[in-house]
Amino acid sequence: MLLKDHKKYCYALEMEVRDYELDCESIVNNANYLHYIEHTRHKFCQEAGVPFIEMHKAGLDAVVRKVELEYLSSLRSGDTFVVYLGLERKGPRFVFNEDIFRKDGTPVLASVVTAVVLKDGKLSRGDELAEVFKPFLNRR
Amino acid sequence: MLLKDHKKYCYALEMEVRDYELDCESIVNNANYLHYIEHTRHKFCQEAGVPFIEMHKAGLDAVVRKVELEYLSSLRSGDTFVVYLGLERKGPRFVFNEDIFRKDGTPVLASVVTAVVLKDGKLSRGDELAEVFKPFLNRR
Amino acid sequence: MLLKDHKKYCYALEMEVRDYELDCESIVNNANYLHYIEHTRHKFCQEAGVPFIEMHKAGLDAVVRKVELEYLSSLRSGDTFVVYLGLERKGPRFVFNEDIFRKDGTPVLASVVTAVVLKDGKLSRGDELAEVFKPFLNRR
C-alpha cells in the first residue's frame, strides 16, 4: 500500500508468518527477514510503476550492495506483521529503510538496504529510476 | 477460506508469487510448491479449529508419509494463484488433495498428500482429528 | 560420485543437514528433500557431461512433470546422508529413482522424479540426452 502522507515511510505491506519459515527454536529463521524486505521492495517498485522484470528488460538492474539488519524481537507461528518502507537517494545510491512491526506494534526488525543501478551492466547515476521514485523520496 | 458447498474442496487460499521463489529459468522452483501446499494445510487446520502448534502441545502430530506432485504449468513473477484443498479419510490415513490454479483458471499443480497422526509419538487411528475434520471430509 | 558397478543406482552424493533446513519440530522440513534430490540430479548431469546451464544454452530443457516422495524417517541436526540416483528411460520420459539413506543405513526417503525434454520449448523425444545418459541408464 502506497502511503501518501507519512513522513518516514512511503509504502507498507502486511504479511503473515508461514510455518515453514520457522526454525528449530520455533521462531522465524533470520534469513527469511531478507525475503520479507526483498518482497516488499519488489511490490513497492511494482506499485510505483517499475516492476523489476520490466526494469531488467529495459537494461536497468537495481543491485543490492549493502544490508544492515537489527533484530529487535522474533516473529512466531501465527504472527501477522507489517513491513514499512522509506526511500532516500544519496548520490548514485538508493537507500531503503525497511522496518518490520508486529501487528500489535512491537518492533521486530530495523533494516537499511543500499542499492545502486546498473545500466546495461555498468554502474549508473540512476537518474531514470530517481525520476520514477521522485514522489516517494524522503526529503528529511 | 472454508468452502461450504463445494463437492470436491473444503478450503481455498489465495497467494501470490514472490520473486525470491523464482529460479534461474524465471519460474517458481519446484520445491516452493511444497511450501504453498504445506502453508495451505496449516491455514486450513487453523481455520478448522486445530492449529498445528496446539495439536503438537496436545501430543498429536500429523506427519506426512507420502506426497505426489503433478506439475501442469509454471508460475511466474507477478502471478496470483489459488490453492484448493479437499480432505478424505482412508483408515488411519488422512488424504489431502491440493490443486493449484492460476487466477485465470489455468491448472498449475495437482497434488495428493497422505498424512498419519502420531499420538505421543506412536501411530494412532487419528480419531480425535477425524472428529474435528468431520464437517470437511469428502464423502465421494 | 558416478557408480560404475551398481545395478540400481548410477550416482551417489553425500550431503549433510544444515540447521536452517530444520523446522519447528527440529526435523528437516519436507520441502528441503526436493532441494536435496534436485541438487543431486544437477550434479549427476554435470558429472555425466551435460551441465543444466549448457543444456539450456543448447536449447534443451529437462522439465520435471511428476514427483512422488515417500517419507520413511526424518533427518535431524548433524545428520549426514547419501542421495542415490538411478535412471530409466520410458519413451520420451526420463525417470529418476532417488533414494536417501542416513549414513548409518537408515532409509529416509524414496522418490521417483519424471522429467521430459523440451527442445526449443517444444516436447521432444529426448534423443540427444538419451545418447549422453546411455552409459548410466538402468536396463532392468
Added chain:
Amino acid sequence: MLLKDHKKYCYALEMEVRDYELDCESIVNNANYLHYIEHTRHKFCQEAGVPFIEMHKAGLDAVVRKVELEYLSSLRSGDTFVVYLGLERKGPRFVFNEDIFRKDGTPVLASVVTAVVLKDGKLSRGDELAEVFKPFLNRR
C-alpha cells in the same frame, strides 16, 4: 576446518552453489548468503566443541542481534567458495567476521554478525561461551 595459525580467521568452510539457490538473474539470491554464514557459525561451534543443540539443552542460546552484509560480487551456478570466520568478544557481545571468497580468490561478501548469549532466556555476560571460544578469539 579450524585454522590454527591465521591472524584474522579461526575457521574456514568450503561450500558450493546449489542451483536452487539461484534467482531469476542466475545469481545466488541475497538471502542465501545468510544461510551460508549461519551454517558456517554452526559448524564452527560444533568443531569448537559446543553444538547449538547441546548449548540449547544447557539453557544457553546465542541470539543474533545485528547483521551487516556487504555484497562484493555474485556467486553463480557451479561456483565453489570458502566462508572464513573470525571471532571477537566485545563485552557481552560476540562478533563474528565472516567473509566469503570464491575459490579463485575473488571477494564475494564481507559480513559482521553480532550475537549475545541468553542464559535461561535472560541476557547474560556469556562467560561460559567465552571460556570455550577462548582459543579462537581474535586479539587484534
